[in-house]
Amino acid sequence: MLVLYNEIHQYSLIAIQKRVCPPTLSLDLIHKNCSAREFPATLANMPLTPIKKRLFLGYLNASSILVFLAYGTCLAQDDYPSRPINVVTHTSPGGGTDATARSVMVGTKLALNIDMAVLPRTGAGGIVAMNYVNNQPRDGYTVLAITPSHLFAIARNQGPLRIEDLVGVARATDDPSIVMVRADSAASTLEELFEMGRRRPIKWGTTQIGGGDHISAATLAKVANTKIAVVPFFGGGEIVTNLMGGSIEAAGLNLTEALDQIRRGDFRALAVMANERLAVIDHVPTTVELGYDTVYSTVRGYAVLKGTPENRIRILEQGMLQGMHHPSYQDYLRGAGLSRNAIAGQETWNAQINQLYLEARQAMVDLGIIR
Amino acid sequence: MLPTGFDFAISALANPFVLGLIGLGTLAGVLVGALPGLSSSMAVALLLPFSIYLDPIPAIALLSALYCAGTFGGSITAILINAPGAPPAVATAFDGYPMAVKGEAGRALGMAAVASVCGGIFSVFVLLFTAPVLARIAYSFGPPEYFALAVFGLSMLASISREAPIKNLIGGCLGLTIATIGVDLTTGVERFTFGVAELYGGIHFIPVLIGLFAVTELLSQAARLGKETHSITLAALKLPTREDFRRVRGTIARSSVIGTLIGVLPAEGGTIAAMIGYNEAKRWSKVPEKFGKGAIEAVAGPEAANNAATGGAMIPTLALGIPGSATAAVILAGLQVHGLRPGPYLFEEQPGLIYSIFFAMLIANVLFLLIGLAGAKIFSRISLVPATILWPMVFALCFVGAYGLEQSMVDVWVMLIAGLLGFVLKYHGFGPAPIIMGLVLGGLIETSLAQSMIIFDQSWTGFLSRPVAVIFFVLALSSIFSSPIRMLFRSYMNKMAKKT
C-alpha cells in the first residue's frame, strides 16, 4: 500500500508541476495559517482543495511544506486576493453557466494566483443565488455569475437585490436564442411556424416562466400576432430531449445547447433572435431580417455587489479578462461555436446590464406582467 | 479481432497511476457514500476541478469510479445505523437495518455488496453494447410519461410499508406537501417559505432523510431502553451463505434490468429505481410478510437496482449529452471541460474513451466488491457497540451530515424537526418510507402534470394518446390492486381448504 501511495505522490507532483503553477499547491497551508473565521469556505466551494489533493498533500515531505509555509505566509499578508474566490452560479453543474464559469476560472486562477471555486446555488431563476450573495460580505471574494434570468427576476421585484446593487465585472459569452423546430416539422420558415400558431397555439418549450427565455418567446409571439402555449422545463437539456421526442413543437435554444442537433439535421433552425447572423450557421436568417424586432441572447457575465472596493473590482476584472483570453476559455468558445467578441470589460458590461434590465422591464410591461 | 479502441483503453488504463486513481476513487467513493450528507455527486463535483489537471482518460476514470463506489457506500450506514448515506440507499435501510438489529449485519452488508456489484456490472455491459439504442428511451419520455412514472411510483405507497394502507397514503401526501415548499418552477411564486431565504430552493432531501431515519431511530432506541438487552453476538459478523445467494438470484436479475432502464431516464434515477426494485422484490417474493422485518431479498432488490442505475444514467449522458442523474451531470461537465462533446458521435469517434469508461467502472465495481466483502466483517462490528455509545455517535454524524450539505444550520433544524415529527408519526403507525417516496416524487409529479396539461390543451384524455404513459398507468393499477386481490384469493383458497 505504501508503495502505491509513493507512486501516486510522485505522479501527482509531476502532474501538478506540469500543469498548475506551484503556488496554488500551498493554498491548503495558507488556510491553516489564517483564522477560521476568515474562511467561510464551504465544502462545495473548495474544489481545488479536494479530498484527493489533501490526501496527496499529506505525503509531501517536510521540507517542501516549510517552503510552502513561508510562501503562504507572505501571500496571506498581501492584499486582495489572498484567499479563494467563489463564483456563485444559479444552475446545476453541467449547464451552460456552470461550464462557462469553470472554463473562465482556469485562466483566472493563474492570473490572480489564487484558488477559485464554483458555488452552485440553484433554483428559482437566480433568486436563490442572489440571496446567497446578498448575505455574504461585499469584499470581492464572492462573485455572482449573472444571466438575463437574474435581471428578469429583479425586474419582477423578486429576490433581495435591486438593479443598482449589481456592479458588472466582465462579460464572458453572448449566446443568442435560435428558434428551432424538429426536422420533420411542417414549418420550414419562421413565418410558416407563426401561421401554424395562428390556427392553434404552438407548444413552445422554455425555461422558467417569467424568465428571459419565456418573456422573449412571448414578446416574439405578440409582435408576430401569433399564439404560443408555453411549456416550462428545468433546463436546456430537457427542452432538447422533448423537442426531439415531439412533446413540444418549437423552442428557443442556445447554440451551446443544440449545435449538435442542428449539425446532425435533427433540428431545423428557423431564425436567430439577434441583429446579426451567426458564423457557424450563417444560412439561418435573423429575426430582425425577417421583420420582427425581438432579439434575445443568453449573455453571461460576472458581477459583484455595490459596496465592493473599487480597486478590488479592478483587480478582479483584469484577472477575469485574462482568464477569458487564456487558451482554455478560447477553446471552450470555439467548441461551443460562440463568438469571441462577447468578451468585454466592466464598462461595456455594466452598460449592457442596465440596458438589458430596462428592456426586460419594458417587455414585461408590454405583456402586462408588471405595471 | 478486438474492436477499435479496445487496445487503446487497455493501454491507457494499464498504468499504475491510473489504476491507483481508480482505486483511490473507489475507496473515497465508498467513504463519501457511507457518510450521510456527503453524496457521490458532491464528491464528483469536488474532484472536477482537480481532474482538469489530469489527462481526459484518468480524469473520467476517476470520476466514474467514484460514482460507482459512492452509490454502494450509501448502503453501509443504511444497514448499520439506519442512516442512509445517500438517497438511493433509502430502500436498503427498510430491511437492512432490521437485519442488523437481528444480529445479521454481516449478512446484510455482504448481500448489499454482491447485489450492488451484480447490478453495477450488468448495467456497465448494457452501457457498452446498447447505449446508442437504449439512449433513445430518453427521447420517448416526455412530461406525460414522467407523470405516469411518478404515478406508478406513488402506487407503491400502499404496499411499500407494513403499516396500514391509509396511513401510508397520508404519509405519501405529507411528503408531497413538503415537496411543494420553496419557489414554484412554473410560476416563480414562493410557497410555504415563511420568508426564510434558505427555503426558497425547497426543503433539501438529505436532512429530511437523515432525520426521518436516523434521528427517529435514535428516539425509538431511547424508548426501548431497558426493555431489550442488546444481544451481543458474533453471528453479526457472518457473511451471506450460498443458500442466501440462490434465494436472491431472481431478485438481483430483475432489479438489474429495472435499475438500468430507470437509470436511463434523466430524473432522480437511482432513488426511484431502488424503490421500484424493493417493491418488485416484495411483490415477487413468496414471503412478502417478512419484508420490513429483515428479509434478505429486500436488501438485494434495491441495492442491485440503484447500482444498475449508475450504468443506466451514464447511457444518455454519453450517447446524447443529456445527464441521467445529478452525478452524471457533473461527469458530463468533466467531459466538456476536456473538450469532449458527448453525443452519438462520441461512440463512433472516441471508442477508446468509451472503453476506458467501461473498464474504469468495471474495475471500480470489482474493487468495491472486495472492499465491501472485506469491510463487511469490520463494519458489522459497529452493531456490537453498546447503544448508549453508538447512538450519540450517530447523532453527531447526522448533525454534521445535515450541516455539511450547504453549511447551513437551517438544514440541521430541518433534520431535527423531521426526526421529532418522524418519531411521533412512527409512534402512531406512520412509517418513514411513504413520506420519503412522496418527497422524491413530489416535484416530478407536480411539474410533469403542469407540463402535460399544457401539452394536452388542458384535456385529461390526452394521456390516453401516449402508449408508454398508458403502460405505466396500467402497471400502477396492477400494483395497487394486485396485493388486495391476491389476499382475497388466498383467504378464499384457505376457506375452501378448510371446508374440504
Place this chain on the structure above:
Amino acid sequence: MKPHSDTLVGIVLLIFCGIALWLTSGFTEVPIILSQNIPPTFFPRLILMIIAGLSVVLILGGLRSEKKPSAEIPSATLITALVITVAVAVTDFVGIFPALFLVSVVLPLCWKEQRLHFIVLLALSLPTSIYLIFTIILGVQFPHGLIADAFS
C-alpha cells in the same frame, strides 16, 4: 376516557390541513400569462384536500374501532428529544464542538450508561474525530458560535 389514537392523529392532521390551506390563500397572485392555467395553489390545495379526506376516514375508523388509548411516550425519549434539541439550539452560541461534547456526555448519562470510562472516551474522541475527518480532510467549516467569535 381517552379517544383512540387514530382519532387524535386525524384531528391533528385536519387542523394542519386547515392551517396549510389558509396559508395557500396568501400566495402571491400571478397574472394569467404566467400561471398557464395551473395556478401555484392548485397542487398544494389538491394534496391537502386529499390528506383532509383521508384524515376523516382515519377519524371515523378510530371512532368505530375498540378503544385503544394511545400509549404514553416514555420519559427517556422525551429527555433524548430535549437533549438533541438543546444541542442544536446552542450551536449558534457555543459552536458545534461543545454542542457535540454535550450530547456525548449527557445522552449516555440519560440512557443510564454506568461505565464512566466509556463516556469519557466518547466525549473526547467524538468531537476530535469529527474535527479530523470533516474539518481537516474534507474542509467543512463548522459554526464556531458567537462566544468564540467574540473572543477572536
